Amino acid sequence: MNLIHDIWRSIVRRDPLSTDKGKSELVFLNVWLHIHPAKVKKENMKFRHSFYLGFITFFLFLILLTTGIALMCYYRPYPPQAYQDMKDLQFAVFMGPFLRNMHRWAAHGMVVCVFLHMCRVFYTGSYKKPRQFNWVVGVVLLLLTLGLSFTGYLLPWDQLAFWAITVGSNIGSYAPLVGGQLRELLLGGHSVGEAALLRFYVLHVAVLPSAIILLTIVHFWRVRKDGGLSRPVWKLKAKTETLVTIGAPPAVAPLQATAASKDKTYGLMEVVTGKPIFETITPEEEEDTVFSYPYAFVREAVVLMGTVTTIMMMSLFLNAPLEQLANPAKTPNPAKAPWYFLGLQELVSHSAVLGGVVAPALMVLALLLIPYLDRNPSRRPADRKPILWLFTLFVVANLILIVIGTFFRGPGWAFVPPWVHVTGGVE
Amino acid sequence: MERKLQQTFFALSILALALILAAEWQANTPSWKTYQRNFLQLEAQDEPNAAAKSAVLATPLEIHQVMLTGLQRVDRCTTCHLGVDDPTLKSAPEPYRYHANLGPHIASKFGCTICHGGQGLATDKESAHGNVPFWPSPLLSAEYVRASCGRCHKEGDVPGVPELAEGRHLFETQGCRGCHKSNGVGGSIGPDLSEEGASLRSPEWLEKHFLAPNEVSSGSAMPNFHFTKDQARALTYYMLSLTNEDMGSYYSSVRLIPSPQYGQELFTEKNCIACHSVGGVGAKTGPDLLGVTKRHSAEWLDEQLVNPQLVYPGSSMPEYDLETNARKALLAFMTTATPEDAQSIVAGRKTALKPEDVAIEAGKQDFARFGCVGCHGTELQGGVPNPNAQGGEVPSLLHVADDYTKDEVIAIIRDGKAPPLDNPAGPTPPLYMPSWKHVLSDEDINRVADYLWSKQQKKESW
Numbered sequence: 004m005n006l007i008h009d010i011w012r013s014i015v016r017r018d019p020l021s022t023d024k025g026k027s028e029l030v031f032l033n034v035w036l037h038i039h040p041a042k043v044k045k046e047n048m049k050f051r052h053s054f055y056l057g058f059i060t061f062f063l064f065l066i067l068l069t070t071g072i073a074l075m076c077y078y079r080p081y082p083p084q085a086y087q088d089m090k091d092l093q094f095a096v097f098m099g100p101f102l103r104n105m106h107r108w109a110a111h112g113m114v115v116c117v118f119l120h121m122c123r124v125f126y127t128g129s130y131k132k133p134r135q136f137n138w139v140v141g142v143v144l145l146l147l148t149l150g151l152s153f154t155g156y157l158l159p160w161d162q163l164a165f166w167a168i169t170v171g172s173n174i175g176s177y178a179p180l181v182g183g184q185l186r187e188l189l190l191g192g193h194s195v196g197e198a199a200l201l202r203f204y205v206l207h208v209a210v211l212p213s214a215i216i217l218l219t220i221v222h223f224w225r226v227r228k229d230g231g232l233s234r235p236v237w238k239l240k241a242k243t244e245t246l247v248t249i250g251a252p253p254a255v256a257p258l259q260a261t262a263a264s265k266d267k268t269y270g271l272m273e274v275v276t277g278k279p280i281f282e283t284i285t286p287e288e289e290e291d292t293v294f295s296y297p298y299a300f301v302r303e304a305v306v307l308m309g310t311v312t313t314i315m316m317m318s319l320f321l322n323a324p325l326e327q328l329a330n331p332a333k334t335p336n337p338a339k340a341p342w343y344f345l346g347l348q349e350l351v352s353h354s355a356v357l358g359g360v361v362a363p364a365l366m367v368l369a370l371l372l373i374p375y376l377d378r379n380p381s382r383r384p385a386d387r388k389p390i391l392w393l394f395t396l397f398v399v400a401n402l403i404l405i406v407i408g409t410f411f412r413g414p415g416w417a418f419v420p421p422w423v424h425v426t427g428g429v430e
Numbered sequence: 431m432e433r434k435l436q437q438t439f440f441a442l443s444i445l446a447l448a449l450i451l452a453a454e455w456q457a458n459t460p461s462w463k464t465y466q467r468n469f470l471q472l473e474a475q476d477e478p479n480a481a482a483k484s485a486v487l488a489t490p491l492e493i494h495q496v497m498l499t500g501l502q503r504v505d506r507c508t509t510c511h512l513g514v515d516d517p518t519l520k521s522a523p524e525p526y527r528y529h530a531n532l533g534p535h536i537a538s539k540f541g542c543t544i545c546h547g548g549q550g551l552a553t554d555k556e557s558a559h560g561n562v563p564f565w566p567s568p569l570l571s572a573e574y575v576r577a578s579c580g581r582c583h584k585e586g587d588v589p590g591v592p593e594l595a596e597g598r599h600l601f602e603t604q605g606c607r608g609c610h611k612s613n614g615v616g617g618s619i620g621p622d623l624s625e626e627g628a629s630l631r632s633p634e635w636l637e638k639h640f641l642a643p644n645e646v647s648s649g650s651a652m653p654n655f656h657f658t659k660d661q662a663r664a665l666t667y668y669m670l671s672l673t674n675e676d677m678g679s680y681y682s683s684v685r686l687i688p689s690p691q692y693g694q695e696l697f698t699e700k701n702c703i704a705c706h707s708v709g710g711v712g713a714k715t716g717p718d719l720l721g722v723t724k725r726h727s728a729e730w731l732d733e734q735l736v737n738p739q740l741v742y743p744g745s746s747m748p749e750y751d752l753e754t755n756a757r758k759a760l761l762a763f764m765t766t767a768t769p770e771d772a773q774s775i776v777a778g779r780k781t782a783l784k785p786e787d788v789a790i791e792a793g794k795q796d797f798a799r800f801g802c803v804g805c806h807g808t809e810l811q812g813g814v815p816n817p818n819a820q821g822g823e824v825p826s827l828l829h830v831a832d833d834y835t836k837d838e839v840i841a842i843i844r845d846g847k848a849p850p851l852d853n854p855a856g857p858t859p860p861l862y863m864p865s866w867k868h869v870l871s872d873e874d875i876n877r878v879a880d881y882l883w884s885k886q887q888k889k890e891s892w
Contacts, residue, residue: 015701082715087504087551090549090551091551093557094553094557095506095551097457098453098454099457100457101453101456101457109482162566163566222588297432301436301439302435304439306437307444308439308443308445309440309442311446312442312445312446312449315446315453316448318453319449319456325564327565327566332625352481375500
């Protein structure tokens with residue numbers, strides 16, 4: 004009896020909830036309530052503010068992690084066997100197709116949701132002070148997601164995989180000076196082969212997931228430390244308050260305890276002077292908050308189940324593509340990169356330097372620097388029309404290029420509308 | 431709102447559970463289980479008593495597979511085709527019927543797909559029969575399935591499949607290699623055919639292509655060779671048998687016994703008598719071959735046939751590109767050859783033996799082997815249509831000596847030549863003379879020229 008009690012106490016270390024100490028420890032000792040703030044603003048939980056895109060992305064990643072580990076049990080990363088393992092998953096492994104479909108659709112979904120999440124953060128101006136660096140972390144997470152998708156693309160070792168990666172890695176090789184060497188480092192040779200498959204596998208199951216998990220922790224922690232989700236744009240007052248960074252206190256004032264400010268914070272309040280770096284809430288807003296548990300948790304749980312059921316539903320009815328065994332001697336015409344790189348391939352078809360070097364470099368650089376280049380402190384859409392238009396133009400141009408590359412390009416990269424049937428695509 | 435959210439969560443959880451069950455149901459009801467259940471019903475019918483019946487019906491349903499490491503294949507066909515090796519099922523309905531006439535090619539050693547095509551790993555009918563996108567080799571129809579014999583039986587006659595030897599013979603004698611590569615030898619005007627049997631092109635397409643190239647592949651540079659239907663069929667069979675698949679030693683060691691008769695045919699066809707004699711009958715340039723198999727080991731002789739220059743540097747013996755079985759057949763003939771045999775071969779010749787025959791014969795050999803005959807004809811008559819080239823066709827070579835010196839001809843063979851245009855503004859003619867200097871040695875080219883000169887005809891006077 005004592006043993007059971009001891010075990011129980013080792014797991015749940017708080018005092019009974021009948022005591023005040025126990026009630027407070029329910030929050031203090033709970034890791035989830037530290038990733039979440041104890042209380043959240045009601046407005047911030049509104050679906051139309053964030054569309055829960057960050058959560059959906061994270062949940063898709065969880066699906067990918069679980070299905071991916073299961074798939075690893077059936078996969079050998081060397082050429083002919085890799086393809087045979089795909090066929091085994093399709094025909095002999097119990098629920099194999101379902102497993103692979105889930106992984107495939109969740110992967111495409113994650114690329115889409117990461118991108119949409121980025122758009123939401125941009126349109127609400129949430130990358131602005133104090134969240135600049137978390138935007139940068141987010142951009143790196145976007146690149147890691149693309150890297151995971153790209154490395155995973157090769158693993159089935161079919162024609163689709165082989166040629167998409169051949170084309171994709173060729174786009175990268177246009178970078179001046181280092182392009183060719185980078186490509187060789189990635190592929191372990193001059194062309195996609197055994198070495199490339201093994202390297203992509205290692206990147207896909209070990210290196211990139213570890214990196215993405217680490218950065219996700221940083222990303223979440225920063226969201227919490229930057230004051231939770233940004234206020235919905237419709238709650239913004241016309242005049243924005245400027246935030247002060249904690250740094251050196253004014254030279255004249257020695258470090259001393261000061262009276263509690265009106266602003267409620269969870270920081271080192273009353274020890275240092277100056278306002279905290281994160282967004283604070285006013286007492287009026289304080290009344291507008293609710294406890295994370297259960298209010299935020301139940302919403303996240305609904306989004307989790309919504310995400311899982313959507314992916315399951317797709318996986319029941321839509322099968323992940325698998326073409327014939329990769330054949331380096333037979334180039335499909337046209338050979339296309341993965342869809343999210345087709346915008347770049349479209350540019351490459353006009354100018355290798357533009358599509359292979361200038362456009363991707365500019366895109367990544369611009370995305371990374373947005374929070375520092377955009378000096379406008381206001382988050383209200385009315386105050387930032389030009390940059391919203393500019394971003395919309397960027398998104399739409401990208402989408403148009405991807406749509407053209409996906410649906411309107413036939414043999415020899417000639418313009419062929421999707422309703423025109425072209426024969427002899429494979430030679 | 432909160433209550434609604436909790437209800438939504440609950441509803442979605444139930445939905446997730448239902449979807450998992452649906453996925454499990456989907457995974458648990460593959461079509462092969464139905465086929466196996468029906469098969470067990472069929473088997474149980476013949477059982478004498480109820481106990482035996484239920485014992486048969488209780489057989490676990492499972493995927494059957496034949497692992498063929500030597501062929502790098504896994505065939506799961508027997509998951510549904512449950513009676514292939516059971517002679518009592520001779521008249522059972524498909525897919526349970528016994529496969530008769532297999533000879534040594536039993537399913538457990540050979541699987542099914544090596545002959546029939548289709549997708550061995552698949553476990554549903556459509557995918558297994560390969561009638562799905564992205565599977566290059568669907569099931570071969572009964573008409574063409576015998577072509578698969580040639581995947582292992584690469585040489586000599588295959589009993590019951592004369593088409594294969596005929597197709598191979600046509601390929602080697604009609605000059606296909608002038609445009610097409612096969613196993614590294616040949617031109618590059620047309621596609622490489624080394625793996626034609628594994629391509630996505632259907633047998634029907636191939637056969638039509640041989641009869642009328644332009645009907646199935648518009649704008650093709652391939653001339654119409656006016657093959658007969660049987661020849662087109664034979665060539666199709668040969669094409670279907672061409673794969674670079676590694677058959678493994680067990681399967682590729684399958685050889686037919688080389689016969690002295692086949693050797694004698696080759697001896698005659700390759701015109702060995704132009705250099706060699708047997709017991710003094712024949713030409714004297716090369717050594718006499720009577721009893722040659724006693725003087726040299728079989729390995730030595732085989733090497734001599736494969737690579738004469740390696741055995742005797744400076745030897746004037748040409749390389750004949752003979753397959754293993756053909757070489758064995760020649761050696762078999764050598765052990766039995768008599769001067770009388772040689773006499774009958776000499777008697778069958780159109781022209782008397784001359785000393786120049788050596789170089790001419792070697793030139794003729796090259797002319798055939800490297801596919802010159804594909805465009806210029808087996809009798810140098812030319813005549814293959816080549817739109818917008820002067821004269822509209824590939825020129826005959828029977829009169830080159832009238833227009834060129836021997837050195838000029840040698841230069842043309844070395845460096846190639848674009849045909850002069852009929853209409854300078856018209857399209858480029860599909861056929862052209864490729865450069866051979868990287869394929870043929872200077873010596874070979876000289877011999878080809880010798881051969882051409884030996885065939886020159888007097889200009890017709892009018």
